[in-house]
Amino acid sequence: MAKCSFCSGKAIYSKDRTSFCKKHFNRFFIKKVEKVLHMSKLFNKKVLIAVSGGKDSSAVAFALKKLNENLASSRKNRLELFHINLGISEFSEDCLASVKELSKLLNLKLHVVSLVDITQKSLEEIAKNRLQPICGICGTIKRYLFNKFAFENGFDFIATGHNLDDEALLIFNALISRNITNLVENRVFKPSIPEKKLVGRVKPLYFLQEEETLLYANINEIPYSKKDCKYSKKKRVIKNREILSELEKKVPIKKALVVLPIKLSSYMKDQKKEEDYKKCKLCSYPTIKRDICRFCELIRVEK
Numbered sequence: 001m002a003k004c005s006f007c008s009g010k011a012i013y014s015k016d017r018t019s020f021c022k023k024h025f026n027r028f029f030i031k032k033v034e035k036v037l038h039m040s041k042l043f044n045k046k047v048l049i050a051v052s053g054g055k056d057s058s059a060v061a062f063a064l065k066k067l068n069e070n071l072a073s074s075r076k077n078r079l080e081l082f083h084i085n086l087g088i089s090e091f092s093e094d095c096l097a098s099v100k101e102l103s104k105l106l107n108l109k110l111h112v113v114s115l116v117d118i119t120q121k122s123l124e125e126i127a128k129n130r131l132q133p134i135c136g137i138c139g140t141i142k143r144y145l146f147n148k149f150a151f152e153n154g155f156d157f158i159a160t161g162h163n164l165d166d167e168a169l170l171i172f173n174a175l176i177s178r179n180i181t182n183l184v185e186n187r188v189f190k191p192s193i194p195e196k197k198l199v200g201r202v203k204p205l206y207f208l209q210e211e212e213t214l215l216y217a218n219i220n221e222i223p224y225s226k227k228d229c230k231y232s233k234k235k236r237v238i239k240n241r242e243i244l245s246e247l248e249k250k251v252p253i254k255k256a257l258v259v260l261p262i263k264l265s266s267y268m269k270d271q272k273k274e275e276d277y278k279k280c281k282l283c284s285y286p287t288i289k290r291d292i293c294r295f296c297e298l299i300r301v302e303k
C-alpha cells in the first residue's frame with residue numbers, strides 16, 4: 001500500500017502522483033472547498049445549503065460546517081439546510097431520513113418543504129403528457145423552490161452539491177450543442193440580484209471529483225442516502241481528449257468546436273444587453289425571455 005506523500009502514513013487516495021492519508025485527504029478536500037469560498041467571497045453570509053440527502057450535498061454541509069469552525073467570528077457564515085420532499089416513494093423517504101440525521105449531526109437548522117403540499121400535484125402528474133424528461137422538469141421545480149425559499153427568508157447564497165464531474169459534463173454538453181450561455185457563464189458562483197428576486201448560487205464542490213466526494217463522505221461517516229432516484233439518468237465523466245475521436249462518430253464535435261470562437265466573439269459583443277431577465281406575470285420571480293416562468297407554466301396554468 002502506498003504511503004502518504006506528506007506524512008508517510010497509510011495512503012487512502014492517490015492523484016497526480018501524490019498520495020494522501022485520511023488526515024491529508026481531508027485537508028486536500030477542504031482546501032478545494034475553501035478556494036470556492038474565496039472566489040465567491042462567501043464569508044459572513046447567510047447560506048442555504050440545498051441538501052438532497054445524497055453524498056454530494058451532504059458533503060457540502062459537512063465541509064462548510066468544518067470550515068466555519070476555523071473562521072474568525074466576523075467571517076463565519078450562517079448555515080441552514082433546505083430539503084424538498086419530492087414524494088418519490090421510498091427514495092424520498094430515505095433522503096428525508098438522511099437529511100434529518102445530517103441536521104442533527106451538524107447541529108444545523110433544517111427546513112423541509114413538500115412538493116405535493118406546494119403544488120397539490122405529484123411530480124408524475126406534473127410531468128404527464130410533457131415532452132421533457134421527468135428529471136429535467138424536477139430540476140426546474142427544484143431550482144425555483146430553492147430560489148423562492150432563499151429569497152423570502154433573506155439568504156445571500158444557495159449552496160448546491162454539483163461536483164466537477166457534473167460540471168464537466170454540462171460544459172461538454174454545452175460544447176456539443178453550441179450552448180454559448182452555458183459555456184461562458186461563471187459556473188462556480190453567481191451573485192444575488194435582489195431587485196430581480198434572484199438569490200446567489202455557489203457550488204463548493206466545483207473543483208472536486210465525484211470519487212473524491214464519495215471518499216470524503218465515507219471516511220467522515222457523513223450520513224447520506226445510497227438510493228438512486230428511479231428517474232435519474234446515470235451521469236458519466238467526460239474525458240475529452242481520449243474520446244473525441246470516438247465521439248466524432250456519434251456527434252459532430254469537431255465542427256461544434258471550430259464554430260465556437262466565432263459564436264463566442266459575437267456573444268461577447270451582445271453582452272452589454274445584460275441577461276434577459278423578466279418578471280413572471282404570475283409570481284413575479286425571474287424568468288428568462290418568457291412572460292410566465294417555467295414553474296408557473298408547469299404548475300399553475302392548466303393545459
Ligand code: AMP
Pocket residue numbers: 049050051052053056057082083084085086139142159160161162
Ligand atoms: P441534481 O439536479 O439532482 O443533480 O441535484 C443538484 C443539487 O441540487 C444537489 O447537489 C443538491 O444540492 C440540490 N438538490 C437536489 N435535490 C434536492 C432536494 N430534493 N432537496 C434539496 N436540494 C436538492
Ligand code: FES
Pocket residue numbers: 086134135138139229230231232
Ligand atoms: Fe428529481 Fe429524480 S430527483 S426526478
Ligand code: ZN
Pocket residue numbers: 004005006007008009020021022023024
Ligand atoms: Zn498524511
Ligand code: ZN
Pocket residue numbers: 280281282283284285292293294295296297
Ligand atoms: Zn412564475
